[in-house]
Amino acid sequence: MHLSVKRLFVGFSLLTLASCQDVIDVDLNSSNPRYVIEGEINDSAGPYYVHITRSKNFDEDNNFPVVGDAIVTVTDVEEDITERLQFVDGVYRTSSLSGEPGHTYHLEVRTADQVFTASSTIPEQVIGIDSLYIRSSEWDANEFFATANYVDPEGRGNHYRFRQWINGRLMGLSIVTNDDFNDGRLNTLILDYNIEEDSGRPPIQTGDHIRVEMQCIDKAVYDYYRTLENAGGGDGGGWHSPANPVGNIKGGALGVFNACSHSFKEIRAE
Template sequence: MMLKHFKNQSKINLVLGVACLLTSCTKTINLDLNSSDPKIVIEGNVSDGAGPHLVRLTESVNFSDENNFPAVSGAFVVINDNLGNKDTLQEAGSGYYYTTTLQGVSGRTYTLRVNAKGKSFEAVSSMPTKINLDSITFLKSAFGNPNPGDEVYVPAPRFVDPLQEKNWYRFIVTLNDTIDKSIFVDNDNLINGLPYQRPIFSGELFPKKNDSVAIEMHCIDQVTYDYFYSLNASIGQGPSATTPANPVTNIKGEGALGYFSAHTTQRLKVQVK
């Protein structure tokens, strides 16, 4: 997965790199793109960390509009778990709705229901077992470094993948105070039951010695993995990218966009040595 991201990146960079030597160029163009009706976008998260847990409702806009995504207010948002606990979320403004009583616990299944603008949506996600992120190691890298000559490093989270179950992971990388916007998700198809030590190749941030790097690891369920995997694939653009499509979502309801994820969370922060 991360490898794929990395591979596409390298290929495009190389094609463009070679072509650059032969006078390629990029420029901003005006395209007359179709407009579409506003669609409701749901970003729902329940974690095993301290609450409140947030659900955000916004709307889509046309491509030519400003990046100002209208918040949806006055919605009815409720999350249930499979033990019969129910929490009706309170509105906090800017499209955010927060839980007051709900606990995120591994092994429980959560159901999100949203009624907004006369439409109703439902999504289900299960919180997987928590896997302990043991440490972060760094590998010296030569990939995609924008400033050749600098010595840059690639972080690799280390933990042991359990043998008995299927696992899916999401990593959020922060360099000093900058969050890496790339999406990093992975599964244990090839490493089931083994120590995990795959490096996270980023096309964006290049840690150097003495920088501080944090990795937030989420254990996610398959539907969440599928969402982020396909979101990432649709972001990939260029000659070697797949035909873009809306990501595969677990939200049911007319024209729904976004995801609902119940996941564990753990953060480690270390200095590059």
């Protein structure tokens, strides 16, 4: 099955990772501000980043205060190496840590009054996109979307996340999928997006440059993005009892710590 994670209004934004920014906004059910922690480590060369902010009430402005006085460490459990991240330009960043498939990474964030922890494992299976091409929409022959083919290895339990940039602009739709019904098979995934939620951008046109990222993620990260989908309504319609997303951060903070392998593929629409 696969789920589409839409842009939800408005609670926090993901950090800038690998020179890209993925914005996921969440409506909060709490009147008390909470810490929001977003981090990612992958199997590309670092640095890697952790972004920490404080949430606000639904009726307040969207300028979320950045937390710059926390003590943030990431530990490679297999190598028994711990690095303290430095706060630079609004984010915490590593300097020497490397992401390795099969390794588990432990995040610890210490603020003045609380301690938060999370662990995530980069899947050993490193899977990439076999082919990327343009096809017409199943609903409208005049609309075109990028389509990715990839082969899921045999053995249940693989989870994936896809992100798409068109002409350098990240589409606000992140697609998560697993191998519950396609284990060990060739998979074809249409990377559609909600035109209205992406500021009215029309579907892909001739000459557009498309860049797609495929992440192999662990189950906890997959569940987080699935929860975001459920919070916004699985049918893509209006709000259905908004809820705080269930992440893998322990200690009461919102957000997610994502250790993943990833790869990119690019094409130009002709």
